[in-house]
Amino acid sequence: MSTTSPSSRLGALLMAPVNALMRIVDVPLRGLQKATGLGGMAAFFLAPNMLIFGIFVLLPLVINFVYSMTGGTAFFLSERSFVGADQYARLFTCADYLDPMSCQEDAFWTAVGNTFWFVVLQVTLMILTALITALILNRDLAARSFWRAVFFFPVLLSPVVVGLIWKWILQRQGLLNFMLYQFGNEPYTWLTDRNWTFVATIGVSIWAHMGFYALILLAGLQAIPKDLYEAAEMDGTKPARVFWRITLPLLAPNLLVVVVLALIRAVQIFDEVYVLTGGGPGTSTLYLTQYIYETGFASALRNPGLAAAASILMGAVLVVLTLFQLGIGRRQENKGKR
Amino acid sequence: MGEIKLTDVNKSFGSVHVLKDIDLHIQDGEFVVFVGPSGCGKSTLLRTIAGLEKITGGEIRIDGKRVNEVSAADRGLAMVFQSYALYPHMSVRQNLAFGLENSNMPKTEIAERIAEAARMLEIDQYLERRPGQLSGGQRQRVAIGRAIVRRPTAFLLDEPLSNLDAELRVSTRAELAALHARIGSTMIYVTHDQVEAMTLAHRIVVMRAGRIEQVGTPLELYNTPANRFVAGFIGAPHMNFLKGEVSEAETGAVTLSIGGGHKLLVPLSGHKLSVGDKLTVGIRPQHITLAGDPGSLAVKVRLVEALGSETVIHADLHGEKLLAVVQGQKQISPGDEVHFSIAGAPLHLFDGNGLRVKAA
Amino acid sequence: MGVASRFILRRRGGKGWHWTDIVTWIWLIGGLIIMFGPAVWLAFSSFKTPAALAEFPPSILPYVTSQATVEGYDKPLQLFDTKMPDGSTRVLAEVRRIGVMSQMVDPKAPGEIIRVNMNDRTPVRTVSFATENYTEPFVHFDFLRYLWNSVFVTVVATLITLVVNSMAAFALSKYEFKGRSLAMLVILATLMVPLSVIMVPLYSIISSLGLFNSLWGVILPTVATPTGVFILRQYMLTIPDELIDAARMDKASEWQIYWRIVLPLTAPALAVLAIFSVVWRWNDFLWPLIVLSRRELYTLQVGLSIYSGELNVQWHFILAMTVVTMVPVVLVFIFLQRFITTGIAGTGLK
Ligand SMILES: Nc1ncnc2c1ncn2[C@@H]1O[C@H](COP(=O)(O)OP(=O)(O)O)[C@@H](O)[C@H]1O
Numbered sequence A: 001m002s003t004t005s006p007s008s009r010l011g012a013l014l015m016a017p018v019n020a021l022m023r024i025v026d027v028p029l030r031g032l033q034k035a036t037g038l039g040g041m042a043a044f045f046l047a048p049n050m051l052i053f054g055i056f057v058l059l060p061l062v063i064n065f066v067y068s069m070t071g072g073t074a075f076f077l078s079e080r081s082f083v084g085a086d087q088y089a090r091l092f093t094c095a096d097y098l099d100p101m102s103c104q105e106d107a108f109w110t111a112v113g114n115t116f117w118f119v120v121l122q123v124t125l126m127i128l129t130a131l132i133t134a135l136i137l138n139r140d141l142a143a144r145s146f147w148r149a150v151f152f153f154p155v156l157l158s159p160v161v162v163g164l165i166w167k168w169i170l171q172r173q174g175l176l177n178f179m180l181y182q183f184g185n186e187p188y189t190w191l192t193d194r195n196w197t198f199v200a201t202i203g204v205s206i207w208a209h210m211g212f213y214a215l216i217l218l219a220g221l222q223a224i225p226k227d228l229y230e231a232a233e234m235d236g237t238k239p240a241r242v243f244w245r246i247t248l249p250l251l252a253p254n255l256l257v258v259v260v261l262a263l264i265r266a267v268q269i270f271d272e273v274y275v276l277t278g279g280g281p282g283t284s285t286l287y288l289t290q291y292i293y294e295t296g297f298a299s300a301l302r303n304p305g306l307a308a309a310a311s312i313l314m315g316a317v318l319v320v321l322t323l324f325q326l327g328i329g330r331r332q333e334n335k336g337k338r
Numbered sequence B: 001m002g003e004i005k006l007t008d009v010n011k012s013f014g015s016v017h018v019l020k021d022i023d024l025h026i027q028d029g030e031f032v033v034f035v036g037p038s039g040c041g042k043s044t045l046l047r048t049i050a051g052l053e054k055i056t057g058g059e060i061r062i063d064g065k066r067v068n069e070v071s072a073a074d075r076g077l078a079m080v081f082q083s084y085a086l087y088p089h090m091s092v093r094q095n096l097a098f099g100l101e102n103s104n105m106p107k108t109e110i111a112e113r114i115a116e117a118a119r120m121l122e123i124d125q126y127l128e129r130r131p132g133q134l135s136g137g138q139r140q141r142v143a144i145g146r147a148i149v150r151r152p153t154a155f156l157l158d159e160p161l162s163n164l165d166a167e168l169r170v171s172t173r174a175e176l177a178a179l180h181a182r183i184g185s186t187m188i189y190v191t192h193d194q195v196e197a198m199t200l201a202h203r204i205v206v207m208r209a210g211r212i213e214q215v216g217t218p219l220e221l222y223n224t225p226a227n228r229f230v231a232g233f234i235g236a237p238h239m240n241f242l243k244g245e246v247s248e249a250e251t252g253a254v255t256l257s258i259g260g261g262h263k264l265l266v267p268l269s270g271h272k273l274s275v276g277d278k279l280t281v282g283i284r285p286q287h288i289t290l291a292g293d294p295g296s297l298a299v300k301v302r303l304v305e306a307l308g309s310e311t312v313i314h315a316d317l318h319g320e321k322l323l324a325v326v327q328g329q330k331q332i333s334p335g336d337e338v339h340f341s342i343a344g345a346p347l348h349l350f351d352g353n354g355l356r357v358k359a360a
Numbered sequence C: 001m002g003v004a005s006r007f008i009l010r011r012r013g014g015k016g017w018h019w020t021d022i023v024t025w026i027w028l029i030g031g032l033i034i035m036f037g038p039a040v041w042l043a044f045s046s047f048k049t050p051a052a053l054a055e056f057p058p059s060i061l062p063y064v065t066s067q068a069t070v071e072g073y074d075k076p077l078q079l080f081d082t083k084m085p086d087g088s089t090r091v092l093a094e095v096r097r098i099g100v101m102s103q104m105v106d107p108k109a110p111g112e113i114i115r116v117n118m119n120d121r122t123p124v125r126t127v128s129f130a131t132e133n134y135t136e137p138f139v140h141f142d143f144l145r146y147l148w149n150s151v152f153v154t155v156v157a158t159l160i161t162l163v164v165n166s167m168a169a170f171a172l173s174k175y176e177f178k179g180r181s182l183a184m185l186v187i188l189a190t191l192m193v194p195l196s197v198i199m200v201p202l203y204s205i206i207s208s209l210g211l212f213n214s215l216w217g218v219i220l221p222t223v224a225t226p227t228g229v230f231i232l233r234q235y236m237l238t239i240p241d242e243l244i245d246a247a248r249m250d251k252a253s254e255w256q257i258y259w260r261i262v263l264p265l266t267a268p269a270l271a272v273l274a275i276f277s278v279v280w281r282w283n284d285f286l287w288p289l290i291v292l293s294r295r296e297l298y299t300l301q302v303g304l305s306i307y308s309g310e311l312n313v314q315w316h317f318i319l320a321m322t323v324v325t326m327v328p329v330v331l332v333f334i335f336l337q338r339f340i341t342t343g344i345a346g347t348g349l350k
């Protein structure tokens, strides 16, 4: 009578021990339910998450402030001395406030400056390319999901892999030099040129992440009702005007979300750059996260307190951006309700 | 083995008071229907009996045992939900078996019970299907089957037919009545459809805004509604209500004057009415007949619905609406002036608070 | 053919080529080259010998120069296509070189030495895949160990992520209790607490728990992801409450309701989270870099980055191991691409 397929029978076989385990687990849990009721069970279900979350996210958030007000190279709080706002003062001590190099922690300000320009350029260019890509993918293309996949492909690659792929291409014997060589140019060592490494980090991070934003924008474009375009066509509206008057305004909320998301991610840039350039040459591609990492762990003159102070400053920027994003989300929700 | 007694039951969701002082005694084997407009608290009342909602006041006893603190699982009741709530990822058989497995019943007995219920409900052919592969009517049977296999002390059914189309609803209604006759367990059935209530119930509980308005057999409710709300709710189309004033009060009868100076003589023994009392008179549309007699109520026809076997006439009596359902087909069109007769019709009198004026 | 090309190249309104059609195709073809090209180039390169890698200009396919053992000579000799004075071409083996002149022999008739000008010969090359780039690192560089560490971290972290977050999502979607909105608020507020902000104190917590230099130290901080709770909760909210009431009437315990009713019905969302978790954990870099300082504990990402940062980079191994690291993600991409892209479009998750 029963018609189970081999695969479902295999599944049942694999699940049998798990199900048996769950039945055993159920016994004490039934007891707990009897004793504490539904409220107790809710707490039980929430507990593991909250515990891990509390220890590994909330607690560090709190401790970070304590860290930023203590000095020394030790990691255990008990071995650290209270220094008040010294770490912050150190970050902000400069001979000449217009010249980052005159600051006591010039590396921090270099990293801030680098990160700022990186964020501005990377986000602008990336969102622009993502928008163009989304607009093109939104056209009546054959095999659209293939083309979507093409642009999405690098998104899943690990940052280390991304860094290595491009390190290999920008090599002296790399693909880029090979292609330029075809046009008669001599090979160039791109990754030892301060200006080019900066450009490279921007280009590579756009390459790696653009597809993600294009995908979200494409979803936004597809959510615009088709009949608006049909109505515009009936009115004989010019395509450019359709873009400026219909597409862009209706896409604006998505665009805003995507920009803020991209900003939040760009501020934290680290992995692929670390592999590609290691922050160099010199400090030309030293960004904030790497500064924090090296100040906290790697460099010979380790100073976790200073790293914590810097991370709190970075966190403040991220909090502002996040609140902004939540605000946008809330406003869109309200709009949806109305 | 299925006696349910509610004493002074109250239920609030936060500051919203949903059930107010519910007293109800359901006998073993009874088929009781909760009826009332949407949002009046029928489902909530059913769910408090089920144990799915904790009551905030009062007491619930099942077979004499206080169950306020007993969880839904341990009250020995079974429920059929409006959406059927079949487990979508389980086959029909697994759906039926789930509850039995949870009470550690031997496999052979589970199989027996499922076979028996499947035969009774004629769902044997679908046992290996998923709910998603069944029609609405079949799903509904499975939902009932899931309750039957449990052999509960009482069945709780929350608008079980409301998702079926009209035809299926009528046939399933009859089957449900037959099922109850066969199993004989207590059934509590929630509906907002008074026709369903009238056809199924031993006793109907009419609810409004969290209160019980009246409890009685279908005919008690139809013939002697306790108040204007029940009178209006039970019976289709709704009862007509006309404003009236006592113009003569004798022992054994009162005379009412209604719109347009018409007089109605209502026999009423042992009443405490006096001249000048304002009342509402209720007349069921089926009790109105057409009359040639100019002495009866002269009304203006606004709309005529010819249903073939009967004719529904919407009319105006000096600004008050009056509806009549008369047998057969009539040559009447809107705008006509016709005469309604209510001679011999049972009249219902309600006082200023909407309560029935009772004969002593 | 005509139908196919007309279908693939169909244009706006079907009339002539609009400039936007041209832009579209340039963008698409350019995108295809730029997005796939680098990875493909890397994959090709990974099969080249160190000598071939050092060549400039590089070849696309992995070539090796051919050699032959010739009677009378101990070592294998390199083979060359040689242009003979009479204009014909022969394959000869080089014995030695003096100045611009090269002494060569015919491998089939090794007795006679033929002198030719260096410029009249080109090495004989054949396509050959240097698979030892792949096999060697597993033997000599602990890459098998790294692979195992990565798999362990990915699988365990994903399993814990699914269980812990689905339990929390269940509590937050199907129970009314005091503090529920507070819990939601906290989760929402920390949706964006990035590792870079808390790495210093997190490190101290990990060390005090004795999890420094332990794969668990890599796993645990990542598993209670607010994003996971969030998407699972959104999905569970769509499961009708009546189903849970029905299960309660069916004498199911709360744990059974979670395990037998809610989890199976949340399968699509769990699958999305599982895929993302696998990709996230497989790709994690900074945190493992901080927590793991012993070589035998490295994950693939850390191992790769350390080896590629060494002074004397052994590119042939690095490239091959990069391909190995890339393969699982590419497989996920090929088989689950549609699933992932709709998942992202639906949740804005990355
Ligand atoms: N969980 C709840 N929280 C708050 N109010 C509720 C809840 N359930 C029901 N109510 C309210 O209680 C009233 C009665 O609901 P219900 O019993 O479902 O009505 P009915 O079944 O008669 O249509 C409604 O006003 C409804 O809004």
Ligand SMILES: [Mg+2]
Residues within 6 Å of the ligand: B042, B043, B044
């Ligand atoms: Mg209801």
